[in-house]
Amino acid sequence: MKSRDQEYRELFMAEALEYYDAMSRHLSELERNPQDTEALNELFRLMHNLKANARAMGFVDMGEVAHKMETLFGQIRGQERTFTGSLVQLTFGAVDTLGNMIRAVGAGQESADAHVLLDNLDRLIRGEEPVQAAPEQTTEEADADAGRKLELSDLVYIPVKKLDNLLNLVGELVIDRDRILTLAAELGNAALQTTAQHLFRISDDLQYSVMDVRLVGAGVLLNKFPRVVRDVAAAENKQVELTLAGQDVQIDRNVLQLITDALLHIVRNGVSHGLEDAATRVAAGKPAVGQLRISALTERDDVLIQIQDDGRGIDTEAVRQKAIRKGVITAEAAALLDEEGVWMLLFEAGFSMAEKITDISGRGVGLDVVKLAIDSLGGQLRVSSELGKGTMFTLVLPTSIAVKGALLVELDARAYAVPLLHTDTVLALHADEIFAVGGLLMTRVQEENVPLVPLRQLLYVEGDEPLPRATRADLPADDTLHQVLVVSYNNRRLGLIVDRFLRQQNIVVKPLSKPLDTIDLFGGVTLLGSGQLCLVLDVPALTRLFLTKRP
Amino acid sequence: MNKRILIVDDSFYMRTMLKNMLTDAGYDVVGEAANGQQALEMAVATTPDLITLDVILPDNTGLDVLKGIRQQQPDAKVVMCSAVGQETIVNEAIENGALAYIVKPFSEERVLEIVGGALQGDGPRA
């Protein structure tokens, strides 16, 4: 993980540069048309945001300039003054100064002193004339200015969200591509097939390129652990030497993000349960200082993260007995498990090896979060251990994953995920906002009639017969609000009536395996944080089903 | 169950910072909205326990959004986020049912204190 400070700095820069560009644009618009209230409102808002963000980052001068500019635009908006005269020139100058300040932050430099500008802005706010209407520039400075404006940075700041969105779109493209390939093969048109093949290669390259952009070195996460290990070792009164390896191994930032907690748990567990204290180690003929090694390596398409200690190893029989005692598994089933099967019980919910609750590993959550995180990524977890010699945990992770934004809705106490790509809007409708036309329930959304259908009917009514004709009489007579998720596909909107909305969440979609992959209503399945399975609805298929079954 | 919070702010930077602060403190940030329209939709969709609402937004002022949310859900708990010098708007927001306000730039302790207080049903405060 990048440090928070670094992350904030990058976000700040990305947004500040956007703001700067927009300010310059709106300022020109306002100069052309001083009555342009939209430009004025935007300038006010952008100054307000830049002020707040700059102050939060501790950039005092930038915050001050933006603050005074906000005040000025506030006065113009309040019609206390007009966008004319010396004010115009000074605000252009001030926006340039803001741009310089932002670029200086990006380059890690100090920005020039701004007190002359600040004083002049104060004068304008008080209704006085600025002392030097335009700070005079030497010719060289003006040339330097002109030259600088043509230089564009080789780096752009991209919020991860935008990349996620891009990858989602590529994902959709790939699905359509595969359909086109199949159709081309069915039609047997040679030219179409050649084009489809070309499309195949290009979209493949595109997909890899987009995924490549999101790869970071595993070090951004691993480098956090010296501090973690030191703290846990100190609290547990143990001596630990940590070695790291493979910080350069490339992995998707989102994968790292999703396993951060899991890795934290394994490492804490390794120090507090895996490694013995110095006295015990010496008594066992081991060096007093315990060894802990965290390494990342690439194996085919996967990235392995291994956590290895030279501690006491796992006592298989003790784990087996404890699992039975804790009700994690029945005695019969436990008897069938081999050594490795028993070790995996460590990661079951309800199992926690420590008998005494410590600060470090007894936080009410156990190693089961590790399994949940890995499962949700479609990864694997391996354990190997030798009594008295040590333990190694291996996380097998995909190099890259597609994270989709989704809205979770509830139906009959079950969560379903709808990809945000296909969600349009959500509505809470009173019965009188719903009307019936031709056996269909409808409502008005932005000047358009949108059909409504209970999701329950689409999912659970069997057979190919049309749905029953709906009338308003079907709606409950009380004044409960009807929760409607409007989805859209091919510019066609459809309102799905659900029980309630749960939340927006990023999900990793796993494809359904055979034989259920023939049911096209579901784009896949995802594991929620609780370990609960959640079906992902396929909006195109739902829309098609509705069209064939509409009464 | 963790308290669920919806963040409304047009700055991605500001949302991220708030989200980190709240998530670290054990709240669930159930959604983020960047403008008034999104805010109204997300408030319905996510039924949060609390909404943090920026006073200045691209399409509506925060005040209009506050009124819209309170109309949809009269019991919604809303905390305004403002900067110094916006006391008039803030006062109007409090009159329109906002529980408290946080002044930008904010410190983590302040945010958590105010959010915690608002969730426990304290009256208007800053």
Added chain:
Amino acid sequence: MADSSAAPGSRRAAPVAPEAVVQLIVFRLGDEDYGIRIEQVKEVTVTPEVVKMPKTPPFIKGIANLRGDIIAIVDLEERFQLRPAGRPVPDFSYTLAVEAADYTLGLMVREVPRPLTIPVSLIEPAPEFVQDSGQRDKYLEGIAKLPDSEGVIIVLDMAKLLTPSEIMRLPGRVEPPAAKADEAPNAPTPPEKP
């Protein structure tokens, strides 16, 4: 999990005689004993939480998360119409994870399955007249008559049962109910791994 773990000691139990033996996992369906060759069984576990899946035949109980694999859980008693009338689906059951060529399927059974080693010669091809239990006989490898009147074990051939179109087929119906089988090759590929 290793095969041997499900049948501890079975290797030692193998007779010295060169006679070929077969290891089975034996479980009850209705009031009969059924067996599957152990190499077709991946794992025996307590049935995890099963999520109901719309648009599937009723004998598909839903999907479950088995160590990160999302698998379909099938109730063979219902599939073969073996459940005596009035006996409900148990709250607590075991699942046999069985492996087909390219996917895993969970078979839900009510009692804990047990390993058993028998000589191959005990398995006799199924008699033609066993035609009364849905389509069960189509998937039989044979019937093992245990010595000393210890009953019979109906040995299922998973390879035959586990083709996707067979598993989705309702008893007594020829057409797959999902009617989308022709679309299977077009199933969207996940964008994660091209």
